[in-house]
Amino acid sequence: AQTVTQSQPEMSVQEAETVTLSCTYDTSESDYYLFWYKQPPSRQMILVIRQEAYKQQNATENRFSVNFQKAAKSFSLKISDSQLGDAAMYFCALNRDDKIIFGKGTRLHILP
């Protein structure tokens, strides 16, 4: 069975600092996608970043980057230069074929 684990229910970071959210997953497949979604207080789910498992290069989107370790089944999200608008719930998700599995989320607080 596929699983996604986010071991940090909550985290806090000082504005302008860097924070890393962890995600581990379990799948027997070799081809899959991994995602990080952001859910701000508005509740809207927003894609932050995507990683294809067959790509060795870590994905980057502006201040957001991932550390994808396929052998270790780890997919952490690094947010650089944290901003107040980054405060949200962050979900890690695993796609393979027609199934999508989400982690339980990490709530990120930004301290001014």
Place this chain on the structure above:
Amino acid sequence: EAQVTQNPRYLITVTGKKLTVTCSQNMNHEYMSWYRQDPGLGLRQIYYSMNVEVTDKGDVPEGYKVSRKEKRNFPLILESPSPNQTSLYFCASSPVGGLAYVNEQFFGPGTRLTVL
């Protein structure tokens, strides 16, 4: 504007009264899915559809029904709602293709359902 719409956004109902939450997307996506979000549990997949007339159970399908008669619409039906179905519900759509088939999910705004 490309979007996924859900209606209603908020609903309070009573146990046993049948209800339908509508979901529509204008992006011609093949894949559509319903999730429920509960505190501490993240998002859990209820049902999904790879295309018209094709639906499959997700991880928590009990008490729910879906249909996919048209590509753009994917309603969620609660035949006899119960209090444990009180939750935040999201509809999502996605293009299909590539090695892992289902790509980025585009989410609707969510429906807050309370069953008394």
